[in-house]
Amino acid sequence: MVRWSESPYTWPHWPAPSNRRGVVLWTSKQRTPPPGNARTADVWIIVPAFNEAQVINTVVRELRSTFPHVVCIDDGSGDGTADIALAAGAHVVTHPVNLGQGAAIQTGVEYARSRPGAGVFATFDADGQHRVSDVVAMIERLRGGDVDIVIGTRFAPSSAGRTPLLKRVILRAAAWLSPASRRLGLTDSHNGLRVFNRTVADNLTLTMSGMSHAGEFVALIDENGWRVTEQPVEIRYTDYSMSKGQPLLNGVNIVFDGFLRGRMRR
């Protein structure tokens, strides 16, 4: 099992870009429909969190300023993450033991899909690296009705130059190594930001508990024939999320688990 007590739910993190324009915190003043708005009433935001007590309050409150339904999956944290998230207005599901981010996402989806009226689901990392405005835009994209799932990408042509060359090459190579990712034309399958509909939520069965779930997600999209598209998003590289970044070496685990996946009974 991949231990990730030192690593967050996001892979990989890059060093801070020289122009740190992504750092400014998103504020709720930007085009915010009030909670309970008809556009957001059927949306569930799934936030897997492991020892994120420092930031979980801000992240949940930011989300709650737009979305009425937020579920935080506390993955066996020892720092009170669950209580803080609950106080901030999130539903909280607590794993009795640490299972890994993939398991946390699966738990969150199973919780959200059992709630009455749930129709749109989004995964959102707990360390504050995503922007709520990106989720809003991705939900609009999903509501177009021609796709089942929208995945965020940090490699859109407009932002491609901001990732260090070596890491960009390695990540693109990792994407190329995955046949499913190649077939679907995905460029950033390890982005934590995903928005999907009921079809995907009802049939999602992530079995990789640790950090290899992103590749598994892509494989499931491929196997089930879900219609997928990418949407450019911005990643906020705060000092906090940087300090929790996973070493690139973890990519070896992810690739290895991806190869073994087909040989497992489900």
Add this chain to the structure above:
Amino acid sequence: MSWIQVLLISAVLALLVYLLRSRTNAKAKAWVKVGYLLFVITAVYAVLRPDDTTVVANWLGVDRGADLLTYALVIAFVFTTLSTYLRFKELELRYARLARAVALRNARTPEH
């Protein structure tokens, strides 16, 4: 019969007894047991007549019977390692499902 032969044969027989006593209910394990029985017979034979393994080795283009046994051991080890890895993965998945069921039962909803 030398002492090492006595030791090896009793070890193999002890393993056989252990295997037959455990997991008696699983029908799917029957072939594993048949295979294991063959392995025990071969092992006892090889212990009693070690030179015969060299004859088999020569059929396969290997010089010494001991070398042949080493190769077989390496293959068996790799196989065991991989099947253990997959078994652990499967157990991990069951464990995750159990923990998930517990977690979903104890979900907390916010007051506002």
